[in-house]
Amino acid sequence: MNFIQEKNYIWILVIVCAFIFFTNLDVLYPNIMEARNFITAREMVSDGNWLLTTMNGEPRYEKPPLPTWLAAISGMIFGFKSLAGLRIPSAIITLILVLFSYRFGVYFLKNKKQAFVNALILATSFYIIFAGRNGTWDIFAHSFMIIGIYYIFQFFSEENHIWRNSLLAGTFIGLSFMSKGPVSHFALFLPFIISYSIVYKYMNFKQKWLPLLGLVAVTALLSAWWPLYVNAFDGDTAKAIAEKETTAWADRNVRPFYYYWSFFVQSGIWTVVALVSLLYPYLKSRVANLKAYKFSLFWTLSAVVLLSLIPEKKSRYLLPVLIPLAYTTSFFMMYVFKSFQTKMKNLEKFPVYLNFGLVGLIGLVFPIIGYIFLKDRLSGFYTRFIITSLILVPIGFFILKYLYQQKIQRVFYLLIFFLMTTISFGFPLANAFLDNPKYKSLATISQEAETDNIPVYLFNIQSPELVWDYGGMIPLLHSHALEIPKEAKFKALVMIGAKKTLQKAFPSYKITYIRTYDLNPIDDSKKGYKDRLRTEMYLLERD
Structure with a gap:
């Protein structure tokens, strides 16, 4: 890789970072x-x-x-x-x-x-x-x-x-x-x-x-x-x-x-x-x-x-x-x-072969492994999957080829190119795994509140992701220092499993369940599903 001259180091670092951090x-x-x-x-x-x-x-x-x-x-x-x-x-x-x-x-x-x-x-x-x-x-x-x-x-x-x-x-x-x-x-x-x-x-x-x-x-x-x-x-x-x-x-x-x-x-x-x-x-x-x-x-x-x-x-x-x-x-x-080519013994070379060989192998078999995991989810992602495969396969092939030829510097720089490709082209394939049928955003709540003329409150502090998704500040009702809203009718977002706390805080109100909002990108059968990304909406009416 003699074509990489010292005067180009800064520009190469900027280009690498552009692919990795800005795409x-x-x-x-x-x-x-x-x-x-x-x-x-x-x-x-x-x-x-x-x-x-x-x-x-x-x-x-x-x-x-x-x-x-x-x-x-x-x-x-x-x-x-x-x-x-x-x-x-x-x-x-x-x-x-x-x-x-x-x-x-x-x-x-x-x-x-x-x-x-x-x-x-x-x-x-x-x-x-x-x-x-x-x-x-x-x-x-x-x-x-x-x-x-x-x-x-x-x-x-x-x-x-x-x-x-x-x-x-x-x-x-x-x-x-x-x-x-x-x-x-x-x-x-x-x-x-x-x-x-x-x-x-x-x-x-x-x-x-x-x-x-x-x-x-x-x-x-x-x-x-x-x-x-x-x-x-x-x-x-x-x-x-x-x-x-x-x-x-x-x-x-x-x-x-x-x-x-x-x-x-x-x-x-x-x-x-x-x-x-x-x-x-x-x-x-x-x-x-x-x-x-x-x-x-x-x-x-x-x-x-x-x-x-x-x-x-x-x-x-x-x-x-x-x-x-x-x-x-x-x-x-x-x-x-x-x-590597002249002084290193075979035992010394083993970690190098292991480190770079695994990456090369992943690149080479990416289309096969990717299809096995994504075949039922590739609708809408085929173009990106094909482009990623067309780039990663030759990268993986040449990593293994140059590793066999003991041209380690070429292998090193190909590894950088492997990561640039994965993030720039392959990273959006992660969306293929987002399949929660119950997903429901909070983004429409404020508009509904204006249309229905019914204000919305947040009952107790909840996950920041919920507040962020809502799109603005939600007036907060603390159960331990409760200030009763002046409205005779209002809606409250309540943590999952906290309905009894809500009933205790508003004993003289009629409480009606409306719907559940779920920001989990995956369904509840998968590891990583979080209850804190759900909240229930109730309608409270003063008796």
């Missing part, structure tokens, strides 16, 4: 985190709640507002009914993450080709793809943080541009806090500091104390102003929310310490080679830059250990680990590029 953004339904973000963004624009943020009219201070501001601006441009438009800010910040990971790699790896390989691995890692195509907060926090780390690395290791590097580092570390609080500081920045301290240490620091104070001041200012504002104008609510969030970290989704030990699986198609890259005794004599390898390895492992200390654990919390893991994996890939 088919409207395929998946909003998840619960996106719904929260999008509702808050919508209410920023409709109600002007840009600082004292709300979700369905209730205070929503759990997350800082920077990503939501960007979603709100995107909603103003593309409209709040455009899922693709609302997800574009995440795609853009992920592109920036990939480009800065390349730029940082060039700086500390001292090798543009390896930095390019690292950036491609990062862009095609599973959870990076997932986060970069979803309108949530995590990808913003970690993207801003990696920019801050890029500048603070220069601040630590250079004698020039000290003030520039310190102030830029402080700015982007502060923007990371404005995206999701201290999450990235703990999961990405602190492991970086630990690794840097072990490998590079701190030298000639006397002249840097004042710029360091400037860095801290800028970070503190950007991080603290919004929480201070909220505390000043709605302190009691902010305190209650903070206490609830703190309790959740200790009591909710508690997993054992070793829960994250399979973290390399989150890199998706790089799982096998990522695992091998972590084997320090094996790679220490095979990498070209041992110091940089130690740095990325310790950074990766420190992040995993620190995350393991937190009782609450979810797979998606491993997202920041994938950033240093991509650097670490690039060391093994560079060794494979250089030595």
